[in-house]
Amino acid sequence: MTPAATPDVPTRLAQLSTTPSLIATSQGSQLSQWLPDGSTPLTRAVDAECLDALEVLLDAGASLASRNKMDAGLLFYEVRALLGSGGFGAVYAGTYDGEPVAVKVAHPNGASALQQEIDVVIRCPSPFIVTPVAVTDTGVTPVMVLELMDAGNLQDYLRNKRRGRPTPVAFSTLEVAWVVAHALVDLHARGIVHRDIKSANVLLSTTKYIKVADLGVAKDVQTMMTTGMGTVAWTAPEVLASGVSYTAAAD
Numbered sequence: 001m002t003p004a005a006t007p008d009v010p011t012r013l014a015q016l017s018t019t020p021s022l023i024a025t026s027q028g029s030q031l032s033q034w035l036p037d038g039s040t041p042l043t044r045a046v047d048a049e050c051l052d053a054l055e056v057l058l059d060a061g062a063s064l065a066s067r068n069k070m071d072a073g074l075l076f077y078e079v080r081a082l083l084g085s086g087g088f089g090a091v092y093a094g095t096y097d098g099e100p101v102a103v104k105v106a107h108p109n110g111a112s113a114l115q116q117e118i119d120v121v122i123r124c125p126s127p128f129i130v131t132p133v134a135v136t137d138t139g140v141t142p143v144m145v146l147e148l149m150d151a152g153n154l155q156d157y158l159r160n161k162r163r164g165r166p167t168p169v170a171f172s173t174l175e176v177a178w179v180v181a182h183a184l185v186d187l188h189a190r191g192i193v194h195r196d197i198k199s200a201n202v203l204l205s206t207t208k209y210i211k212v213a214d215l216g217v218a219k220d221v222q223t224m225m226t227t228g229m230g231t232v233a234w235t236a237p238e239v240l241a242s243g244v245s246y247t248a249a250a251d
Contacts, residue, residue, distance in 0.1 A: 074096055074097045074098075075094065075095075075096055075103065075134075075143075075145065076094055076095050076096075081093035081094065083102060084153075086214070087107075087110065088106060088107060088109075088110030088113035088114060089104055089105055089106040089107050089110045089113070089114050090104075090105055090107070091103065091104045091105075091146075092105065093148070094145075096133055096134060096145045099133075100148045100150075101133055101145050101146060101147065101148050102130075102145070102146045102147070102148045102149070103143065103144075103145055103146075104117075104143065104144040104145075104146060105141075105143050106141060106142050106143075111141055111142055114142040114144065115142045116215075117144065117214070117215045118132070118135045118142060118144050120192055120215045121144075121215060122135075123190060123192070124186060124187055124190045124192055126182075126183060126186035126187075127211075128179050128180075128182045128183035128186060128210075128211060128212060129183050129186065129187075129211055129212050129213070129215070130146050130147060130149060130203060130211045130212070130213040131146065131147045131211075132144055132145065132146055132147075133145040133146060133147060146213075147208060148205075149203035149204060149205040149208060149211060149213070150168070150205050150206055150207070151167070151168045151169045151203075151204035151205050151206055152168075152203070152204060153199065153200050153201070153202060153203050153204065154176060154199040154200070154202035154203075154204065154210075155198070155199035155200040155202075157169075157171075157204055158199060168206055169204050169205070169206055171204065171210060175209075175210060176202060176210055179202075179209070179210040179211065179212070180197065180202060180210075180212060183211070183212035184197070184212075187215075192215075194212070194215060196214060197212070200214075201213050201214040
């Protein structure tokens with residue numbers, strides 16, 4: 001399989017950094033209300049990776065609240081279409097409103113972790129973090145519908161590269177590092193620490209580039225963080241030290 005064509009590195013990074021705002025909101029408009037096509041100004045800015053627009057809309061009080069509703073009748077996923085599984089939940093391939101998506105469902109003991117992840121992604125919309133399409137209302141077993149990153153994760157990508165196997169995309173070290181760094185900047189700017197940055201949580205796409213995922217153990221940096229979380233081999237030493245507090249630098 002030939003890797004999907006991707007822009008040269010400087011061009012792509014420049015596009016993500018300096019994309020001009022495509023969103024104009026009139027005075028008195030409802031920044032979070034649905035538009036005729038089912039989007040909101042903020043979700044359009046996120047989907048179009050318009051950083052300038054995101055800044056303006058977030059400062060004006062826009063939110064993803066309107067995306068925090070899901071019509072169960074539109075959702076279809078099959079257990080046999082498993083994409084991945086972890087300690088708190090599993091992710092399946094599915095469809096939502098006719099579009100291919102990833103559906104994250106909590107394990108019986110993982111409902112609180114998935115609800116926490118839902119709260120974080122709504123609080124921190126970013127073009128560098130996997131975007132939620134819809135979520136269940138609070139009070140039921142949480143389900144989160146996410147955009148589908150169709151080229152797998154960075155861990156599998158690197159393994160296939162080492163073994164000389166074909167990959168559906170081709171990205172440079174600089175591109176991956178640039179996106180992960182900007183995802184962390186966006187999280188830390190809103191007082192959130194990811195706490196589980198690793199190659200398996202960096203997702204790739206033939207159309208949506210590179211994005212960070214899995215914020216189930218993310219935590220507010222303002223709290224005193226002394227509990228070790230994440231994956232041991234990827235964890236900062238200060239997180240592993242018993243009883244020692246740590247900051248966003250641990251990411």
